[in-house]
Each structure stands twice: as structure tokens, then as C-alpha cells.
Amino acid sequence: MFTRQMALLAALALLPDVTQAGPAPLAGITVRLYNTARIDSGVQQDALAVAARTLAASRLDIRWSMCDVDVACRGVPVHGELIVRLVRGSETIDAEAALVLGEASIGVGTARGVLATVYVDRVETMAARWETDAALLLGRAIAHEVGHLLLATNTHSHRGLMRPRWLPDEIRRNHAADWILTKEESEAIRRRIR
Numbered sequence: 001m002f003t004r005q006m007a008l009l010a011a012l013a014l015l016p017d018v019t020q021a022g023p024a025p026l027a028g029i030t031v032r033l034y035n036t037a038r039i040d041s042g043v044q045q046d047a048l049a050v051a052a053r054t055l056a057a058s059r060l061d062i063r064w065s066m067c068d069v070d071v072a073c074r075g076v077p078v079h080g081e082l083i084v085r086l087v088r089g090s091e092t093i094d095a096e097a098a099l100v101l102g103e104a105s106i107g108v109g110t111a112r113g114v115l116a117t118v119y120v121d122r123v124e125t126m127a128a129r130w131e132t133d134a135a136l137l138l139g140r141a142i143a144h145e146v147g148h149l150l151l152a153t154n155t156h157s158h159r160g161l162m163r164p165r166w167l168p169d170e171i172r173r174n175h176a177a178d179w180i181l182t183k184e185e186s187e188a189i190r191r192r193i194r
Helices: 004-014 041-056 120-129 134-151 168-173 183-193
Strands: 029-035 062-066 082-087 102-107 112-119
Touching: 029 041, 041 062, 041 134, 082 134, 102 134, 112 120, 112 134, 120 134, 134 183
Parallel strands: 029 062, 029 082, 082 112
Antiparallel strands: 102 112
């Protein structure tokens, strides 16, 4: 029987091994995570592992600050900290909106990523409909929205993690190239955060 843990391990194994020789990761990027959706701590931990490993493939060192339990989150965010909140939608949405798993707010005057929101209920619905692990899909959605914050744009690319739509066949086939930042995106992020 193929368990949830086995599915996560198989997906993580597809990502490049960043422990091999190569450029060192950039300085740590702190992401405050507000779990207002109250997802299970095991699912949250698995999703954050997927998101961190996905971004680590681009030499980005993500550090999570859990704001529902971490005392440090009681203060004002410091310069450079990113904020991701996990929420459940309360309104009825149409079929098109149901495909939107998250959104990122970019400060117009500052050209900085400010806040990203991931809709956990939509992720869970999509995962069930397309027969994939919810924690895996949630981790990828988190990584996608963090990508928007780091790139400071809401534009999408034609391939890789930052494409606007994730089709059922792409989710099922689980190709590593579909779930990482492109070389150009990785370079753009490195230029922005140096």
C-alpha cells in the first residue's frame, strides 16, 4: 500500500540534492507562518519540508517561524521577513477561483513582497480531486507564493513552479522540473536579496 509518507518521500527525492558541491545557499530567509487554518501539525510539518526543499533547490535557505507558538512572532516583523498565512475560505467561490490556491501581496511603493495567503481548503479539494497528497500540494503552493514574495511580482512563468495553473496531469506525473524555480527566477531572487 502506497502511504502518504511514501508519496512525500518520493516527491522529495525528485528534487535536486543541494548537499552536493556547488554554491553555498544564500543567507537564511525567515518566513513567518500563521496557521489560521489550523491544519494538523504533521501535515504542516510535511508541507513546510516540501516547500523548504523546493526552494533549497535554488540555493534558498528558508527558516520557518511558527507564529502560533513562537514567542518571536509577537513582535513586529523585521526588515526582510516574509509572511505566509494559511487560511480557509468562508465564501462560496466559482470553479475558476477554486483553482487559485494562493495569492501574494506586493508593496507597490516598495517593490517588496509583503504577505502571501494560501487557501488550505482549495488545496485539500484539489488534492482529493486529483488524487495527490494534500501536504505535498500545500508545500508546493507555499513555495509558489514565497516565490512571488521573493521575486516581488505576481507575474507567472510558462514552466516550473511559478506557472499560473497546475494541471492534473502535471500533478500526477510529478516531474521535478515542474516543481522548481527556473534558472532565471533563481538568479533574479539572488540579485534581489543580496
